[in-house]
Amino acid sequence: MITIREAQQDDAGQIAPLIDIIYDEMELSELDDVSEPGLEKVITKAYQTDAYLGDKATTVVAEADGQVVGVAFGYPSENEDAINQVLYDLSKRSAEFDQPLVSDSETNSDEWYLDSIAVDPNYQGMGIGSKLLNAVPNMAENDGKAVVGLNVDFENPNAKKLYARKGFKDVGVQTIGDHLYYHMQREVAVPNLSFA
Numbered sequence: 001m002i003t004i005r006e007a008q009q010d011d012a013g014q015i016a017p018l019i020d021i022i023y024d025e026m027e028l029s030e031l032d033d034v035s036e037p038g039l040e041k042v043i044t045k046a047y048q049t050d051a052y053l054g055d056k057a058t059t060v061v062a063e064a065d066g067q068v069v070g071v072a073f074g075y076p077s078e079n080e081d082a083i084n085q086v087l088y089d090l091s092k093r094s095a096e097f098d099q100p101l102v103s104d105s106e107t108n109s110d111e112w113y114l115d116s117i118a119v120d121p122n123y124q125g126m127g128i129g130s131k132l133l134n135a136v137p138n139m140a141e142n143d144g145k146a147v148v149g150l151n152v153d154f155e156n157p158n159a160k161k162l163y164a165r166k167g168f169k170d171v172g173v174q175t176i177g178d179h180l181y182y183h184m185q186r187e188v189a190v191p192n193l194s195f196a
Contacts, residue, residue: 002128004135007059007071012047014068015061016040018118019047025153028177030101038096045090056082058139062119062128069123072132074114076143077107083115104176111149111185112140133166137188148188151181160184 007015020040023031031039046052052059056079062070075083084103092100107113114136119128140148151174152160160182168184175181 001064002069002126002131003063004060004131005063007047007053007061007068009048009053011061011068012044015047015059015071016043018068018071018120019043019073019116021118021121022116025156026177026179030099030177033098034096038094041096042087042090042094042101046086049086051082051086057115058142060132060135060139062123062132064123064128068120070119070128070132071116072114072136072139073116074112074136074139074148076145077109077111077113077149080105080107080113104174106151106174106176108149108171108183108185110145111147112136112143112145112188114148114150117150129162130166133162137186140188146187146189147185149183149185151176151183154180154182 017040020036020043023039047059051057052073057073057075059071059073061068087103088100091097106115117129117132119132136148140146148168149171150163150168152163163184166186168186170182171185172183173180174183
């Protein structure tokens with residue numbers, strides 16, 4: 001049975017290898033000289049911060065067989081600088097990094113940005129990615145956003161098809177690192193605010 005729930009600090013060690021899959025696929029040149037364990041340490045520390053666990057961003061995990069097998073992480077676009085600052089500060093303090101990690105801007109204004117979604121390769125094909133994606137509109141609504149945005153690598157047509165099936169549409173192209181990405185968005189319903 002797959003359970004989707006908010007991430008806790010104790011999950012960080014299991015989240016890090018999943019996020020590392022994304023970094024591997026991104027082929028960022030600034031990470032060429034960083035060891036896998038060094039990068040995972042920084043990622044683990046990031047997912048133990050309040051900023052990543054509800055203060056500035058939301059992280060949800062998919063749990064199966066008592067372990068974290070998937071993760072989705074995102075935030076309102078206006079929090080992007082604060083989120084990037086966490087990785088910058090942690091990488092700056094890490095002996096593994098010659099230079100602090102400076103992240104490219106990935107968001108469009110006034111959207112809830114799905115920064116990362118990853119599933120353990122041993123659990124792919126079981127609908128976990130779809131379940132995580134189904135949780136995203138609620139995450140956006142909780143932050144008062146009417147639009148969810150994400151980037152999908154030109155080299156990942158299967159993911160693009162999944163996002164299109166979930167209602168995402170192309171709204172532009174972005175360069176992140178050395179790769180081109182489709183920026184896709186989907187509207188979500190935001191509850192009416194009454195001031196009675």
